[in-house]
Amino acid sequence: MDFENIMKRIAPPSNRPVRVKPMNQSAIVIRLTLLSLVILTIIGFFTYDDTDVGMLEGITATFTNFKVMFTEPHFNHFTFMEGLYQVLVTISLALLTTVIGAVISLMLGLLAAKNLSTPKISNSIKNFVAVVRAVPTVLWVLIFAIAAGLGSVAAVIGMTFHSVGYLIKAYSESFEELDDGVIEVLKASGANWWQIVWQAVIPSSMTYIISWTFLRFEINFSVAVAMGAAAGAGGIGYDLFMASSFYLDLRELGTITFYILVFAILLEIVAIRIKRHINIT
Amino acid sequence: MQVNFFFKKRLRALLVFAFLVSVTYGGIMITEYDVIKGFSSIPMAISWGVTNFFPTTDSFEHLPKILISLWETILLSIGSATLASLFALFFAILGSNTTTINPFFATICRFIATLFRNIDVAVWSMILLFSFGQSALTGYFALFFVSFGFLTRAFIETIDEVSNSGVEALRATGASYISIVIHSVIPSSASQMLSWLLFMIETNIRSATLIGILTGTGIGFVFDLYYKSVDYNTASLVVIAIVIAILALEAASNYVRRVII
Amino acid sequence: MALLELFNLSKRYDQHTIALSDINISVNKGEFIAVIGPSGAGKSTLLRCINRMIEPTNGEVTFDGVDLLHVKRKELRRLRTKIGMIFQHYHLVNRLTVIENVLHGRLGYKSSVVGALGIYTKKEKEQAIQLLRMLGLADQMYKRSDKLSGGQKQRVGIARALIQDPKMLLCDEPIASLDPNASKIIMDYLQKISQSLGITVIVNLHQVDVALQYSDRIIGVSQGQIVYDGTPTDITQEQIHQIYGSDFDDLMVEMNKEKHYAG
Numbered sequence: 164m165d166f167e168n169i170m171k172r173i174a175p176p177s178n179r180p181v182r183v184k185p186m187n188q189s190a191i192v193i194r195l196t197l198l199s200l201v202i203l204t205i206i207g208f209f210t211y212d213d214t215d216v217g218m219l220e221g222i223t224a225t226f227t228n229f230k231v232m233f234t235e236p237h238f239n240h241f242t243f244m245e246g247l248y249q250v251l252v253t254i255s256l257a258l259l260t261t262v263i264g265a266v267i268s269l270m271l272g273l274l275a276a277k278n279l280s281t282p283k284i285s286n287s288i289k290n291f292v293a294v295v296r297a298v299p300t301v302l303w304v305l306i307f308a309i310a311a312g313l314g315s316v317a318a319v320i321g322m323t324f325h326s327v328g329y330l331i332k333a334y335s336e337s338f339e340e341l342d343d344g345v346i347e348v349l350k351a352s353g354a355n356w357w358q359i360v361w362q363a364v365i366p367s368s369m370t371y372i373i374s375w376t377f378l379r380f381e382i383n384f385s386v387a388v389a390m391g392a393a394a395g396a397g398g399i400g401y402d403l404f405m406a407s408s409f410y411l412d413l414r415e416l417g418t419i420t421f422y423i424l425v426f427a428i429l430l431e432i433v434a435i436r437i438k439r440h441i442n443i444t
Numbered sequence: 445m446q447v448n449f450f451f452k453k454r455l456r457a458l459l460v461f462a463f464l465v466s467v468t469y470g471g472i473m474i475t476e477y478d479v480i481k482g483f484s485s486i487p488m489a490i491s492w493g494v495t496n497f498f499p500t501t502d503s504f505e506h507l508p509k510i511l512i513s514l515w516e517t518i519l520l521s522i523g524s525a526t527l528a529s530l531f532a533l534f535f536a537i538l539g540s541n542t543t544t545i546n547p548f549f550a551t552i553c554r555f556i557a558t559l560f561r562n563i564d565v566a567v568w569s570m571i572l573l574f575s576f577g578q579s580a581l582t583g584y585f586a587l588f589f590v591s592f593g594f595l596t597r598a599f600i601e602t603i604d605e606v607s608n609s610g611v612e613a614l615r616a617t618g619a620s621y622i623s624i625v626i627h628s629v630i631p632s633s634a635s636q637m638l639s640w641l642l643f644m645i646e647t648n649i650r651s652a653t654l655i656g657i658l659t660g661t662g663i664g665f666v667f668d669l670y671y672k673s674v675d676y677n678t679a680s681l682v683v684i685a686i687v688i689a690i691l692a693l694e695a696a697s698n699y700v701r702r703v704i705i
Numbered sequence: 706m707a708l709l710e711l712f713n714l715s716k717r718y719d720q721h722t723i724a725l726s727d728i729n730i731s732v733n734k735g736e737f738i739a740v741i742g743p744s745g746a747g748k749s750t751l752l753r754c755i756n757r758m759i760e761p762t763n764g765e766v767t768f769d770g771v772d773l774l775h776v777k778r779k780e781l782r783r784l785r786t787k788i789g790m791i792f793q794h795y796h797l798v799n800r801l802t803v804i805e806n807v808l809h810g811r812l813g814y815k816s817s818v819v820g821a822l823g824i825y826t827k828k829e830k831e832q833a834i835q836l837l838r839m840l841g842l843a844d845q846m847y848k849r850s851d852k853l854s855g856g857q858k859q860r861v862g863i864a865r866a867l868i869q870d871p872k873m874l875l876c877d878e879p880i881a882s883l884d885p886n887a888s889k890i891i892m893d894y895l896q897k898i899s900q901s902l903g904i905t906v907i908v909n910l911h912q913v914d915v916a917l918q919y920s921d922r923i924i925g926v927s928q929g930q931i932v933y934d935g936t937p938t939d940i941t942q943e944q945i946h947q948i949y950g951s952d953f954d955d956l957m958v959e960m961n962k963e964k965h966y967a968g
């Protein structure tokens with residue numbers, strides 16, 4: 164048998180059907196997962212209570228509302244500068260939370276990294292943090308508000324909790340990517356734990372740390388908007404809540420949406436820049 | 445030379461540090477954040493939590509009600525993310541430079557996704573409150589829009605990352621556009637896309653709690669009810685239920701991820 | 706009549722990068738042509754302009770008597786089925802099995818619907834199996850293709866191209882990522898294909914010695930222009946020097962090293 168025969172297709176035909184796609188575990192799990200998700204989606208459709216507003220009715224109304232919001236935004240309860248200031252408050256909330264969260268996470272992240280800590284400490288921090296992360300931010304803020312009262316203190320502390328949960332996971336995983344050999348060499352040369360951390364671990368994970376932290380800042384901006392609306396944290400989120408639930412002012416809601424959109428997109432562009440810059444260097 | 449190098453490095457670190465400190469200080473001023481109260485409130489909150497924030501036997505009477513709305517919220521999160529992933533797949537294929545039909549179209553697809561993603565779920569739910577009122581559909585569409593925006597971007601990145609080479613090879617064999625998508629783009633990116641979808645579902649459950657508080661639906665509403673009526677024992681039971689649900693879901697997704705990658 | 710003719714072919718990516726200028730080549734059936742030149746010379750661009758994976762800016766491409774640059778999309782697809790392509794990085798769909806990857810070579814013959822559903826005839830499947838057997842991959846048939854070694858992946862690439870029933874193979878640096886052993890296996894297969902099936906093979910190569918050893922004809926490209934077109938026996942040291950410019954000395958060092966190993 165050679166190429167010539169194969170190309171002329173004169174090989175003896177067989178009767179067995181030819182199998183092309185054997186099922187492996189991965190393919191089965193992908194299919195099963197998708198199937199379950201689709202089934203749950205369909206079950207969901209039948210359970211939503213849409214007695215008040217029909218689906219179609221709502222969708223048409225949404226389109227009309229979009230048009231009003233985005234084509235006829237106006238200022239009613241605050242001026243342009245006041246709005247800008249409220250956005251600044253929201254950004255400050257996000258910033259404060261991110262900075263405090265990053266400092267705490269950096270320390271605990273070192274202890275949570277398997278290669279820099281004992282298995283016991285590492286695991287207990289990681290498990291604790293998994294639980295912290297599982298509590299939605301808004302609940303953290305509301306729980307703290309009982310002790311500290313609604314306002315920026317509860318908001319910052321509550322949001323920090325969730326940020327810390329997120330950043331410790333991200334940081335410790337970056338630390339764990341460090342080549343074991345490097346740590347060994349430094350240990351062999353008599354360096355102590357702090358020296359290893361400052362000379363090897365932090366410098367080599369710096370790029371990850373920066374991009375994860377900025378990513379969290381981006382997330383915290385939208386969390387801060389939400390906390391303004393849901394948990395009395397102030398800022399543009401509070402205006403959002405008032406415009407929607409109190410004044411029922413669709414046009415002002417449009418204005419607020421524009422504010423948030425512009426800043427969120429700006430942050431995203433900066434994040435992409437940072438990511439690209441880090442990838443290059 | 446060398447002294448200079450280390451000096452410059454130190455100087456840069458110092459400048460970055462000074463910048464962060466001053467920006468943080470500015471943030472403290474603007475938000476009127478009380479640093480001392482902030483720190484002192486943590487032990488206060490903990491001691492309050494230990495003495496008040498736990499479920500009692502009475503609160504377990506409310507468990508069926510809590511579980512029903514938790515189930516609804518989970519369905520809402522899964523349903524919105526799954527449906528959104530379908531739309532996102534479509535937009536991502538048209539929006540990725542690897543597979544787009546034309547570049548102008550791709551830009552439009554990406555722009556739409558950017559718009560949807562960057563309007564936060566809180567904003568979406570406040571907007572949709574106008575058209576759907578206090579119904580589950582408000583939350584459903586808010587989650588759907590954000591999931592759609594996020595997943596479109598994630599899927600585009602996935603396609604660009606993993607399907608470039610396969611697409612070129614199939615194009616060279618003369619395969620049709622649809623064949624290329626089905627035999628190259630989908631198989632090579634399916635597992636990563638599924639992983640993103642699972643991530644989105646996890647995120648959505650957390651967001652759904654927030655939306656529930658804002659719009660008076662689902663598990664968020666139930667929490668708010670007990671919270672506002674100062675029944676902290678039952679409120680804590682709600683939190684525990686949410687935490688268990690999210691951890692279970694995370695464990696399930698992690699299992700799936702491990703197997704399929 | 707020539708199988709492939711390029712007439713005044715040019716490609717400019719942007720104002721500053723003119724990747725190809727005024728390329729004229731005539732290729733006969735069954736020829737084994739090596740295109741050599743330093744990296745950035747325009748070799749990949751040249752190959753991709755032939756099957757319009759890259760749209761040329763100017764000129765003409767005639768393949769099998771058809772003016773390739775002025776055909777409709779559907780006709781282009783039909784013509785592409787007759788041109789197999791082999792890539793440096795294999796370009797397999799990693800998560801699919803080896804045999805699925807081979808069968809991809811048949812998609813161009815199918816309507817959108819049939820192709821999309823992945824319906825292959827029994828004959829096609831059997832042919833795929835035979836090709837794989839021929840290329841020494843019988844045991845790997847149902848493996849995921851990312852589990853293979855580089856040399857094995859490239860053989861899958863060859864099978865995918867052959868199942869297209871092509872008249873011509875375009876190979877873009879097929880051995881640049883392979884070790885010497887695997888490189889030799891791949892080049893031997895390409896030679897055998899060309900000789901026993903009369904398929905025209907155009908192969909971009911970075912290594913001059915391999916080009917000299919295998920090809921019937923060498924085309925030297927430098928800065929987007931053809932600077933040599935002739936037999937491997939006629940080419941002189943000076944001409945190689947001209948093709949590679951300042952990279953030449955590095956190249957000689959490498960060649961000497963290889964001779965050293967061989968001896």
Ligand SMILES: Nc1ncnc2c1ncn2[C@@H]1O[C@H](COP(=O)(O)OP(=O)(O)O)[C@@H](O)[C@H]1O
Binds near residue numbers: 719722723742745750
């Ligand atoms: N997509 C592209 N856009 C712009 N310039 C390109 C692109 N692809 C290749 N080039 C440029 O065209 C020239 C030829 O490239 P190429 O054909 O890849 O050379 P070779 O394959 O010989 O290394 C190079 O200068 C390269 O930088």
Ligand SMILES: [Mg+2]
Binds near residue numbers: 745748749750878
């Ligand atoms: Mg090249």
